[in-house]
Amino acid sequence: MYKNLLVVSLFLLFISCNEVSSNLINVKNSEELNTAIKDAKPGDEIVLANGVWKDVEIVFTGKGTEESPITLRAETEGEVFIEGVSNLTFGGEYLVVSGLHFRNGYSPTKNVIAFRIDKENVANHCRVTNCVIIDFNKLQRDNDDLWVQFYGRHNQLDHCYLAGKTNGGPTVRVDLKGNESIKNYHQIVNNHFGPRPRKGGARGETIQLGSSFTSMCPSNTTIANNFFEECNGEVEIISSKTNFNEIKNNVFYKSEGSVVTRHGNYTMIDGNYFIGDGVNANYGGIRIVNTGHWIVNNYFYNIIGENFRSPLAIMNGIPKSPLNRYNQVTDVVVAYNTYVNCKSPWQFGVGTNIAQKDVLPLSEIRSARPVRTVVANNVIYNKVGDPNPIIEHDKADGVKFKSNIINNQGVAFNDENRISANSFELATVNDFMYTPKNISNEIEPYNGFEFEIISNDLVGNSRATNNSIGATIKGNIVDPKVLDSKKYGATWYSSEPVAYEAKTIEVTSTDDVSAKIAEANNGDIVSLSKGKYVIASSLIINKSITIQSASDNKAEIVFEGAENTPAFELNPYGILTLNNIKLSGTGSQQAFASLKENMFNHFGLTVSGCDISNFDFVLKVYKQSFAEEISFVNTSISNCENGIELSEETNDRGDYNTEFLTIDKCQFTNVKKNVIDYYRGGYDESTIGGNLVVTNSTFTNSGAKEDNGILLNTRGIVNVNIEGNTFTNNRVKLVALLWGAKNNHHSNNKVQNSGKILVEENLKMKLMY
């Protein structure tokens, strides 16, 4: 880190020194900007006036030099806002953009920032620094784009903060199509990748390096010293798909995904931190496919992910794999890593699907086990002993284990020839970082082929002296303070939420509820006093808000709006909690619905202690709408034509409409169809949602109009638990058809006159690739 600080300081020094001699050109609008760009010479600084720049497409061309770049910067860092339909493209050499804030808008093209103008004009030695991009999402989730797309060579994204991408497409992608963009040595460094919400399907990576089509290209991209916080978009946080990349000294903090060498080879994954909480099993580690990767000096804390998300997941490959599928793992080195309180940290043969050979073509069967792979000099510490530090989904017989130790608190495990039990202790560096101490000198690090290139440890100490197994050498380790978010991202921007004390807005039945909701701030509570609220048109929910009865006596909302309109219209950012309300319609409307289009940000819904009746739909979610969580708890739903409808993502590309759907202690009575209808389509081992929990509820006289004869439709949902429910007199063939090979379960249900619960081991799915 010190080195990085030094680089930053030198750069700032350089900027400030330069300012004296550079030519400042102040611009106030697009015309002035374009003219300034056209006329710019090496050393020029084009200064954008503070304020909002709306609908501006900046085409930054020019030829600076290494000593005298051309700079385009905010008058005051962070006080120039790029909004509306705007983007930025680079074409030329030694161009720097600094201090801009992209918000309240989206790109008119396939990328917000692109390091090329067109195929013939790529950028080289260009840089985006000290900028922020937040929520700059396309209006429709399926309208994919990239926020930063690299082309050319030697370009850099540094000290930026990027957060909130909800639509399809990686946040950052390096593109290698064309010799101009190989051997690129791009630098993605010192950035803060803030929360990326769950995407509900594929194409939600934070960084993607190339694609399978360029997986043979030498890329040489560096991703270093970045902070990844809650990057939950999909199962891959970083998807490396090219060769010779370096992923070094990054922090992956509470991020629901993994660093994956999805395609390409010879990635160096060195000295990264993977910090979980020991509770959320979606936080992952490093997942390995292909040849020649080195995973060294990494530190894993409280990562309990399994299988694809395990701290170290070495996959099985497909023999002679198609270009876009899974090559065998060969020639991989996993050395000098430390795992503290991780669950079954080493998993081999991940993704084996030999059992599914009857429903999948041969070209999809991952049966090729890792070979010529070395796992050496690693340290595992478990506060509570783990009976299975290694899980072999398929045999790890092509892996050589050397000089690995574990303190398993004396708990037996079956791999003592691969990891020696040891009673070493931990030294505390800070509240998430512990390093082994008192490892016996007799445990010599194994000296594998070219291990001398592992010359430093996790925090940069030389391994030449005091070398030891594990991520850190012997001796005291100075706290690297890697969770200090000030060390990353734009200097002028803080992602810490502004403190706000939620207020309660009291409403009586003579008030205009709609207006009261509109005047509420994010996080506020709208409290309805007892009474009947007749509502003529939809209540707009476009922020996080709670609506509840002021007392135990339920307030009663009667929705008399037009047919096919919702009582509560869930808009982008609309996170509604509805507590203790009686809600009824006149039969032809929806209780809750998303917008039909332009759901450019996620919504959310929690319904608790409510009575809902007389609607056409309880919840109607349209295509390209997505909620991270939807819950119905302690709620009765009766006399509706349709129940909870989350089945619009029918393109079978792995997408779905909500990550978590929870139904607990609810009563469904006389809901005629789509009682629960939750769908994810397409065979894709790497989208591993959604999540359906149906517990302690009753379903009575429902499903009679269901075309397919299934009461609870869960097709393609990966995690399903149906437990402790009572199904009575539902005129269906099946209560549910579950997917045995996935994480689908049912237990303790009472089923009376309602068909049955069927489990099919291998559901046939459309191949996505």
Added chain:
Amino acid sequence: MYKNLLVVSLFLLFISCNEVSSNLINVKNSEELNTAIKDAKPGDEIVLANGVWKDVEIVFTGKGTEESPITLRAETEGEVFIEGVSNLTFGGEYLVVSGLHFRNGYSPTKNVIAFRIDKENVANHCRVTNCVIIDFNKLQRDNDDLWVQFYGRHNQLDHCYLAGKTNGGPTVRVDLKGNESIKNYHQIVNNHFGPRPRKGGARGETIQLGSSFTSMCPSNTTIANNFFEECNGEVEIISSKTNFNEIKNNVFYKSEGSVVTRHGNYTMIDGNYFIGDGVNANYGGIRIVNTGHWIVNNYFYNIIGENFRSPLAIMNGIPKSPLNRYNQVTDVVVAYNTYVNCKSPWQFGVGTNIAQKDVLPLSEIRSARPVRTVVANNVIYNKVGDPNPIIEHDKADGVKFKSNIINNQGVAFNDENRISANSFELATVNDFMYTPKNISNEIEPYNGFEFEIISNDLVGNSRATNNSIGATIKGNIVDPKVLDSKKYGATWYSSEPVAYEAKTIEVTSTDDVSAKIAEANNGDIVSLSKGKYVIASSLIINKSITIQSASDNKAEIVFEGAENTPAFELNPYGILTLNNIKLSGTGSQQAFASLKENMFNHFGLTVSGCDISNFDFVLKVYKQSFAEEISFVNTSISNCENGIELSEETNDRGDYNTEFLTIDKCQFTNVKKNVIDYYRGGYDESTIGGNLVVTNSTFTNSGAKEDNGILLNTRGIVNVNIEGNTFTNNRVKLVALLWGAKNNHHSNNKVQNSGKILVEENLKMKLMY
């Protein structure tokens, strides 16, 4: 070349200087050798006594240094013969082997020379120089091996002569399994690769760099300044299957194959000579698969190969190809090459097989056309105008053409937007090398991305001044004398045949024919005076020999040997020409047959003007026997149970028993089955033989016992021509079943009461991969 001479001279100087100070250890047998190796120190020279070393397995271990290698050399260069069951393996560093001659034997292992002892002990900085390997073949053709197998890094094969490999397996292979063997920078330089006979199937490359399984590995192997003469083993002379290799300044002289970038990417193919004769269409050029190759400064003369063998063959790929099949061509540069008197030198979409989509799985369909590919600054000269300098097997719409010219003698062609017609002339350098002159200065070389790396021309002149399109810059070119074989291979070995004037051995019917044949030398004629020769046991043919009647009156050979034995037993090296002989058996024997096993070298057979009758088989060829050519001309064949049987390679891996089978002006009468039975099995687009010609012959009353009802069995043979024959009263369903998609033709045949000739466009074949 001058540079290379300098290097050689310096090396010789180094050797001779070193001799003064080095420690000489003379060894006379294996024990002394092993002791010497065990005790060797840097700078030591172990000297093998002149003579034959039989059944010796040399395990050369040790640690020399860059300045003081450990050398193992012949007492006198070329007078130490390694024979019998012998091999050489290296383990260690800076070890040199020099002056040995491997002959009259074969390796007990999978390689004659290997740069490793075992998986744990590979060689680095080791070298084989000034050695010869000739005909060092395993006894059985299917017992594959390699003559030189590289492992480790920085090893070298230089100034060696290798010729005559007939069994399966590349002559030289670089192996990359394991990180110890990647980034190897091996040098294969200044060697003479002498004739490699046609292999009759796959696995006959002269050099293979890696395999599809290691096709993601960086190899960085150099193949430079070698002479490839008649390297006819298979369709690939050099098969590059890894990344970053360099193939530079080699000469491919009358070699029936191509340089192929079969797997892997970013090969530099720079300044090579491809010299054909304008007659043999099997001489190829450069065939391109995959990404990022540069084909620059190459010179093509008289290459008339088509399709896979065209001077420049850019293949179609399989979309998302499996690892071992065909990736799409992308990002390839073809620049500054010269083509003189080549036929349709540029072929695109080679290997497209969209038409076969009904008989092949989708994963075999090559429909992905080249993209992001540049063809620029090339020169084509045709003495006789070529209407199709470009052939598009599939559209070349992803290829950019810039600054290419052609002197097509005014003959129109359809690609004038891709190649400009021009009336430049040629300057003569020597009898196969011509360079363009008088190209107008207006034709500026196109300056594509990174074209500046093409800094020199074919003969090493700088392109900084006098640059021009084509392989050579403007101005006079000094004859590089690249066909002077003295410049390549072992200094002490000449591959020129020793002059020998064939003698004629007169034989009368009272002589022992067998003894006379035995006393003949290679190339001699055994002349039988008129009369009847009753032979009781097989005549052994183990050299090139002609047996003929002394006069127009046919001598008569009556074979009375045991059943299932041949009149003429074709042994390894046995090339028999039988002219004007009447040959008969007693019904149960074979007229000609190979050995049943151990055919460690090819045979050949030409039968002309003979009468053959009363045999069980006319020709019976056993599995793993191979003839380059078999001809029957002007010969009558009658009253035999079986005809010409060449169908033993039934493993469906693309192998077959003869390359060329020619039947011209023959009469087949009452041959009951297998009249002609010639088979090649397996779907493999890269074995493009055998070759069957049946012309001007009659087939009468034959095939009555043929199980499959086909008179001429040609299944899987790629090139078939049946023309001008008469088929009368043959009790078969079909005269022949031809393969329309391949080069199978029939014309001008008379067919009477003999079934018909059927052409099936796409024969179903077993997939080989």
